[in-house]
Structures are given as C-alpha cells and as structure tokens.
Amino acid sequence: MLERASKVIPGGVNSPVRAFRSVGGGPLFIKKGEGCRLIDEDGNALIDYIGSWGPLILGHRPKCVIEAIEAVLEIGTSFGAPTEREIHLAEAIRDAVPSMEMVRLVNSGTEAAMSALRVARGFTGRDLCIKFEGCYHGHVDSLLVKAGSGLATLGLSDSAGVPPAFAATTISVPFNDLNAVAAAFENHKGKIASVMVEPVAGNMGCVPPAPGFLEGLRKLCTDNEALLIFDEVMCGFRVSFGGAQGLYGVTPDMTAFGKIIGGGLPIAAYGGKAEVMNYVAPVGPIYQAGTLSGNPLAVSAGLAMLTYLKEHPEVYTTLEKRTAALCSDNLPGVTVNRVGSMFTFFFTTEPVYDYESAKKCDTKRFAAFFHHMLEHGVYLAPSQFEAGFVGLAHEDADIEATREAARQFFAA
C-alpha cells in the first residue's frame, strides 16, 4: 500500500509525521479503530496513544458521537447556510471557556490559528507576532519559522516556499523565557500585534508552562497593548474542560481550538473578546470565510463530544489517574513530562522546559523504544517531539500492558 500510495500522494501520507521518517520504517495503514485500539491492514491490534493526534479523548467511535453523526446523515451533509446547531456549539464553547465571548467556526487548527493572527493584526493595526520555538500553530506561512540567530530577532522560514518577508513578521523566542519576550517587546516597541503560545506545549513533546510564565505573558501583553492568543488546539478540553486557561487561571484575549472540539471530524474554532471579534466580517473589516465552515456533521460530532465531557466531569479525574499510573515507572535515562492526559517520555536525564532542552534527547534510542513498543502492540507517536494521549477507552489493563512492554525495553 505504501508503494502504491507513494505514487499518487507525496510520501504516501497526507500529513508528514505519519510517514515514520524520524523513527525509520514505514507507516502502518489502518483499517479501523475500536475503543483504545487501532486495527491495521494486517490485522494487528494496537493500543493507540495517538488518538488521531489528540481529538479522540473518548476513544474510537464513542457511542454519543456516532449517534449524533447518524442523526445528521438523515437530513443533509452541508447547507452553506446557518443552522441552529452552530449556535449550540458556539454556546457550549463559550460556557466552558468564558473568554470565548464570540466564536467563529473553521475547518482546521491551522485555519483557526491563521485567522486569530489576522484578527489580532487587524484589530491592533500592527504586523509583528511573537511565537515560541518548538510551538506549532499549523502550517501557517508566517508561523513556520525557526529560531532567530539571537534573542528577539525576526524569524527565518523553516519551510521552502515561504517568502522571507512573511517569516520576518514573526519573532521567535524560547518557551518559558519571559525575559526574551520582554526584550522582543522592547526592541519592537508599538509594532507587536500578538503573542501566540501553546499554553501547554505539545508539539515539541509535552512541555508545561513554568510557574508564572503564562501570568507574565498576560502582563507583558496588557502593558504593551498586544493581544495574547492561546493556541489551545491540542490542550483545549484536554488538560481540563476549561482548557489550559481554566487550569492555570490565565485569561487570553483570543483562543484557537480544534482537535477535541470536532469529536474526530474536521472542525476548529477561534474567538475571544466580543470587542475584538466584532472586527471580523461581515460585522467588521477583517475578511475570513469558509464554504464548509460550520459543517453539520462536524458540528454535531463536536457538540456530542463537548456535551458528554460536560455531563461527565469525572472523565478528567479518571484520565489523570490512568495517565499518572502510565507515567509512574522510573525508566532509566528518561524524563517524563505530563499535564493531565498529555505526556511525553523524553530520552534525556535532564529536565525538558523548552525546545533546546528537548533537542538534547537521544532520538536514536527513542526510535528503538518506539519500534519495541510497536512490536509489543503499543502505538506511540512516531517522533520524540510529540505528545501522547490517554483516552477514556484506555482501561487499567491496557495501561498495565503498556507499562510492562516499556519495562521490558529497559530491562533488555
């Protein structure tokens, strides 16, 4: 299948990390998902800690989501006109996350981050954005930047095809480094529209915010009249029902959501203060649109997911307990980072608090670990720099089997 796919799809995959390039070997083609397991085309059952890269907090095919989708199939798959259920989803997001006074639905996390950034620029009348090394906000042109050569310098693109002028609108600084953010504001006075951050970083592996980091960003943004944008595409409805902002009690001006809010279908959202969101068309001058935005299937799936999570707050305590158990072994040469049901086994003995410290990992040994786990029926993300996810469908026995497989690797 990989051979055939590679002839018509670059690398045989529709998103690069799926190709297993950083651990070697080829991707497994998946036939179906059931509970916490994936079944591949060869019939192997694997305990899945990727969960479609975050959305599947209830596991594969949860009854509430499947029933919601089935009900919509009876009435239509797309109308290109407003529907009542879009109000319900927007209200459900606002009720869970009060800073989302107004919400616009889009189709992917990339679109949500890109649109939030445009709105921040349109609202402030400024061009520059501060982001953090190792944080990922989708494949937005201006946000695909690598670290600058010095602190608080303008970014260089990390991808071919991005005009240098786009990358130069982004200032990339180390995660958890408030001094670097303050210096960037100082060096570019009155020019910074926004600070965009994953409040719990997940795209360099799981890296929690240091105590005071998010509070410090809030203050710097307020002092400099820039908008604080939380990219909660991964951590929203994951680290708590109210997202990272609920967990840490820091209120951003705007937020991007995705992944869990679609219940496994393609949907995302951005929003925030009404004062800011009223700049979005058709009310205001900032253009943003989508043919399939608010798609009835995706909205229903997302609404079913959020409704379930709201009605079952114990999900989060169960996930906390199970993920804590999964991460409780003392594995030699490994530093474990975890926030709720997001975790990463970093193959380094030193603490991991930003991208530089994450890069110290022994990625070869991680690759060997990855393949050992796969052979023992455990499907981890095929890269050291990804978060793993535990979902409600992972039973205690699945967690125990995973720990046993990991212990065998370190005993060998």
Ligand SMILES: *Cc1c(COP(=O)(O)O)cnc(C)c1O
């Ligand atoms: C996954 C992710 C995105 C991109 O979402 P897509 O739906 O893949 O476009 C953006 N930001 C964060 C924090 C993510 O984890």
